[in-house]
Amino acid sequence: MWLIAGILPGSHLYAQSVVQPKQMDYSSMGVLYNTEKVFEIRPHINGGAVSMQFGKIKTFYKTHYYQFDIGYLKHPKEKRQTVTFNSGNPFATTSNSYTYGKQNNFMIVRGGVGKKIYFSEKAKRKGVAVGINYELGASIGILNPYYLKLIRLKENGRDDYISTERYSEDNADIFLDNSRIVGSASFFKGFGHLSLLPGAHARVGAHFGLGAFDKYVKAFEIGMMVDAFFQRVPIMIIDNNSPVFINGFVSFQFGKRQ
Numbered sequence: 001m002w003l004i005a006g007i008l009p010g011s012h013l014y015a016q017s018v019v020q021p022k023q024m025d026y027s028s029m030g031v032l033y034n035t036e037k038v039f040e041i042r043p044h045i046n047g048g049a050v051s052m053q054f055g056k057i058k059t060f061y062k063t064h065y066y067q068f069d070i071g072y073l074k075h076p077k078e079k080r081q082t083v084t085f086n087s088g089n090p091f092a093t094t095s096n097s098y099t100y101g102k103q104n105n106f107m108i109v110r111g112g113v114g115k116k117i118y119f120s121e122k123a124k125r126k127g128v129a130v131g132i133n134y135e136l137g138a139s140i141g142i143l144n145p146y147y148l149k150l151i152r153l154k155e156n157g158r159d160d161y162i163s164t165e166r167y168s169e170d171n172a173d174i175f176l177d178n179s180r181i182v183g184s185a186s187f188f189k190g191f192g193h194l195s196l197l198p199g200a201h202a203r204v205g206a207h208f209g210l211g212a213f214d215k216y217v218k219a220f221e222i223g224m225m226v227d228a229f230f231q232r233v234p235i236m237i238i239d240n241n242s243p244v245f246i247n248g249f250v251s252f253q254f255g256k257r258q
Helices: 002-018 187-193
Strands: 035-044 047-059 062-073 080-086 093-099 104-118 128-145 147-153 160-166 181-184 195-210 216-229 244-257
Touching (some): 035 216, 104 187, 195 244
Parallel strands (some): 093 181
Antiparallel strands (some): 035 244, 062 104, 128 195, 147 160, 195 216, 216 244
16 A cells, blocks of 8 residues: 555656646747837827837837937918919919918927837737837927018119018018018028927827737827927917927837847
8 A cells, every 4th residue: 555655646746747837829929029229200280200219128018118209390270371473474473382470480309218018918920919108208399480581662662672581570560461471481591590498298199010029110109199398389470379289190110129
């Protein structure tokens, strides 16, 4: 009897030695990389941006990243208008465009930290992984004066000439007179008179990764973003300017993991 008892514990020990713990099937998820670099194109309701992300992949389903982008913001009431000139020859007309009542172009540089989290734990290689992305950070707004080409009269009152001017209280009556506007000047005209506004930004979006665990990043997002500044942003002259911009966006992302 003792022999049988001695054999049975041995058999039990043997059985324990050959049982292996369940292994995770990594083949369905691809290779776990350490970092990723992503280029992003992000059009939104009142503007757009391009950016770079530098991410650290923590797990298959979580990535922390730093992001830097540059973009532009428009006032919701900005509308382009077209003015056409005809010197008397029907075959020699000129059309120029401008934004009525605009005082400044507004660009923005953002820097932030964010996190991407995938919810679909069974996402397969070449499949679509669904998750969420959120980001917080600081911003610098850049005001670039908006210049118009205006018709000015010479002192004799008979001849006129074109003057390129930014808005001021002294020329407000002409700057806001449609009949005196020829068109807008070059976007770069005001680069000698830039001014800065500090601010902050945040965004959150639904993230869709195509082949989320592949070597190459292919993804898009849909979400909301907020830019806030410490004072009203003087984009328009006659409309109420706000310190806060809220926009819906679509983001397209391309990059590589290592």
